[in-house]
Amino acid sequence: MKIFRVLGIPVELDISFLILMVFIYLLTYLGFLSLNLAVLITLVFVVVVIHELAHSYVALRFGVKIRSILLLPIGGVSRMEEIPKVPRQEFLISIAGPLTNIIMAMLTAVPLMLNLPGPFRPFFGDFLAVNLVLALFNLIPAFPMDGGRILRAILAERVSYLRATRIAANLGKTIAAMMAVTGLFYNLFLILIGLFIYIGAEQEYQSTLISSLLEGVTVGDVMTPDPVTLRPDMTVGEALDVMFRKKHMGYPVTDGDELAGIVTFHDISEAARDVMVGDVMTAEVVTAAEDEELTSVLEKMNRHQLGRLPVMGDGKLKGIISRTDIIRTLNLMRKGIE
CATH class of the missing domain: 3.10.580.10 (CBS-domain)
Structure with missing residues (x-):
């Protein structure tokens, strides 16, 4: 479902995302969730859209076509036609999202540090926390997070693009396995995140392997x-x-x-x-x-x-x-x- 356009890029909602938001506000209406928590969850996805727009803006500057930004229950995806294999370009596109979150967090921290009173003070605190968490999570050096692409871009300056992808993917799988083991003892949600990272790392490597093998074949x-x-x-x-x-x-x-x-x-x-x-x-x-x-x-x-x-x-x-x-x-x- 297309909801609006920014920079000429359609922002779309997956139907599962829409169902999730309706479910959250239904629980709020029935009294099972607080309104503050429902608003915070909504705020997370607003920050995700800004994060993806930052990626898309830099990608557009390098001539990359953006089909859309898709919002899913697990986050947002900038649907680029192709991620540049030029290390500097991939680095700048990848770091744009987390860097935008860090900048927004720093700007939000100003009224908190000045201890300004007012009804929006809790909002500033939530907005600061959401941006920091999203930035730190995406900087994990594992695919499909931005950190994995940043690591590959740095490595690709020294080794081949395929080898850089393999190193970054293997590191991502290791991190995923550590998360899964930790999740067995502390939080089962970490197992799901670990599985998500493991699959993302493998898919990225296979995709890069295919493009490398087929390079030059018409x-x-x-x-x-x-x-x-x-x-x-x-x-x-x-x-x-x-x-x-x-x-x-x-x-x-x-x-x-x-x-x-x-x-x-x-x-x-x-x-x-x-x-x-x-x-x-x-x-x-x-x-x-x-x-x-x-x-x-x-x-x-x-x-x-x-x-x-x-x-x-x-x-x-x-x-x-x-x-x-x-x-x-x-x-x-x-x-x-x-």
Whole structure:
């Protein structure tokens, strides 16, 4: 749910976040939570939005596109199209959030140190505490927190980006394991945080490994050229015959030399056999270019939740690339470094 835009960036609420806030204020209305606590929880998420906006502002300065800022029950996420691999840029983007929290905490401390009276004094104290806790938590040197990215940026000035990621990820896993063990004796919530950090560290390493292995590999290197195509005036029955014979799950639909759409087995599985392919195909097709890098195509597939993309060149259909093609290439590349 999009709630507003800042710096041209949409700020969105995940439905689970909305449910959480309704639940918190319902408990407050019923008397199970104090109003001060409900307001404090709301304040946490206001600070999270400011934190993510700081990341996004610096990222925009380096030309990074921000799709949105998403608020989840566990915090906020700046959905950047790609985090720069230039160490200095990653360092500045990553440190911007915690640094903003520290600055806000210092500004909030001024009226507290001056001992100014007034009804907002408790608010200043809460705002100070929230900013300090958020800054310190995010500076833990482990993915997916900012501290992990800051550590990687520092290491990447001295070693390769992949090795820097591996070192930071392994440190994050160690911290996660220590948190989990500590949680067994003191607070079970630490186990959940440890699990969150461990998964985040592993995902970051795997993502970096994939982008490193596929660096320089283009769509034209792995695509299937001259793919089998269907026509929009074919019936679903005829299309099914082709699918069972060729044993592929998706096909470009062409009208002469022009790409008209794409159709998958899922699209036609529930349609009557006499329905035309043109009536069930997807006309708005996401495509790839022959010279496009595989990392870009994989990100495009993930973003649109697609399994295959037609490959275009000079305005004509040149081939098709599937997620299976990319996975096969990755497995070959991994064997090459083992």
